[in-house]
Amino acid sequence: MITVLGLALYGPLAASNRYRLSQYVTGLAAYGIDLQISHLLGDDYLRYRFGNGSIPVDAIFSAGIDRLTKLLRKQEYDIAMVHCELFPLLPAWIECSLIRRPYIYDFDDAFYLKYHSGLMGVARPLLGRKFERVIAGAAAVTAGNRVLANYALQFNTKTHLFPSVVDTGRYLSRPAGHHGKVFTVGWIGSPSTAPFLMELVGPLSVIGKESPIRFIVIGGKAPVVPNVTVVEMEWNEHTEIDLINSFDVGVMPLPVDDWARGKCAFKLIQYMACGVPVIASPVGANSDVITDDCGLMASTPEEWVNRLRIMRDDPKKRAEMGKAGRLRVEAHYSLDTNLPVLARLIRNVVDEK
Incomplete structure (x- = not known):
């Protein structure tokens, strides 16, 4: 041994x-x-x-x-x-x-x-x-x-x-039909990375003016987002997978700096393992983990609004991307x-x- x-x-x-x-x-x-x-x-x-x-x-x-x-x-x-x-x-x-x-x-x-x-x-x-x-x-x-x-x-x-x-035997996607009627955007992280969510305040607020939207923040301080129902939850190892499965889309905004380039896109891997499609900033490992068939990239507020609309308006596309993301995690992550x-x-x- x-x-x-x-x-x-x-x-x-x-x-x-x-x-x-x-x-x-x-x-x-x-x-x-x-x-x-x-x-x-x-x-x-x-x-x-x-x-x-x-x-x-x-x-x-x-x-x-x-x-x-x-x-x-x-x-x-x-x-x-x-x-x-x-x-x-x-x-x-x-x-x-x-x-x-x-x-x-x-x-x-x-x-x-x-x-x-x-x-x-x-x-x-x-x-x-x-x-x-x-x-x-x-x-x-x-x-x-x-x-x-x-x-x-x-x-x-x-x-x-x-x-x-991740352990794909533990991170499992929930059967179809368990999502609610309100379009739900989710993020999981820590207090140290929660400030990155400020990038989403404007885009989420725009989407919230158009139709109901819920924003779930797990593990960090949630920003105040006008027109959006914001739900801040403590992280718990025993509930995180169920909570990720409640997302219609998982997000990972990042600033463009050397620290962010060192991030390993782990949030995206968690979302994708649960069959959740993703939207992320094209920074560092995010660009390596996401492919066109499992997620979307957004660099500007306008692009975030556009990508959120695409995900909100096309449940079929979300399901297809979620399946592709799960397969990608099984093969590479x-x-x-x-x-x-x-x-x-x-x-x-x-x-x-």
């Missing part, structure tokens, strides 16, 4: 933990691989970050000690899999020296921009090139989209495009397709060490 120490930055509440690491545990065991996941910043930290509670200093300190202890016991694992960052604010040379086994570096966001701007930008002189060095030192790299993969390839030729995927790829990569790293 191969033992892999999975070093997640965030706890199970974070989609990156669940979909980049945790969902592979059971499947990898069938390949003779024991993936043991340890996170640094737990769910209490994420609740604090999104505005609920106080910073869990004791829990973070305890998790840091636990991480250091696991890293020092190198005889207990064969390789490591580092997701995003081993320790925030720690220079690359220290991180690489702490990982005393070959490691796979995995990322699904433009983390390499973290120390380039904003509050973290003050650390740029020391940490601006941190991720270049961590990537260069990896035995292999798994990148969540083409933009991230192209970045990593500059520093490590053993870079693999490894999209974020499912756990069944990714699992053997990861198992083979892990074995290759172990064989080469």
Whole structure:
């Protein structure tokens, strides 16, 4: 049995933990691989970050000690899999020296921009090139989209495009006829990406003047949209699939910037897996995931209005796009397709060490 120490930055509440690491545990065991996941910043930290509670200093300190202890016991694992960052604010040379086994570096966001701007930008002189060095030192790299993969390839030729995927045995479309009479647009995400919804306020309001429309927002703060019934709901792992199935169309607006280009279009994959047609900004991985037969692109307010009208007025087209999207996810963005790829990569790293 191969033992892999999975070093997640965030706890199970974070989609990156669940979909980049945790969902592979059971499947990898069938390949003779024991993936043991340890996170640094737990769910209490994420609740604090999104505005609920106080910073869990004791829990973070305890998790840091636990991480250091696991890293020092190198005889207990064969390789490591580092997701995003081993320790925030720690220079690359220290991180690489702490990982005393070959490691796979995995990322699904433009983390390499973290120390380039904003509050973290003050650390740029020391940490601006941190991720270049961590990537260069990896035995292999798994990148969540083409933009991230192209970045990593500059520093490590053993870079693999490894999209974020869903378990299509769990994400299932609902039988036809379960949608309500009111045209329903839906979005799922987190408080950090909810501000992107401001792009839709104008277009949704225009559609709302023409006919009744409902806008469901899951996991983030919903904007006020004139003429539209807005429903804001908390995210829950046990209800998200049923809620996505209540959408007539799923949306993913994005700004045109380097952070957005690093996004992995995971919302779209979730919608499409449930047989829901999509509309999205043509930014980053959105353009790779969506094809003409399963969704529409919109760059301007006028295009958003036009695409929403098309979806509203043509239920048959929505159904056809939903079916095509489901097939695309099954073929390219499912756990069944990714699992053997990861198992083979892990074995290759172990064989080469």
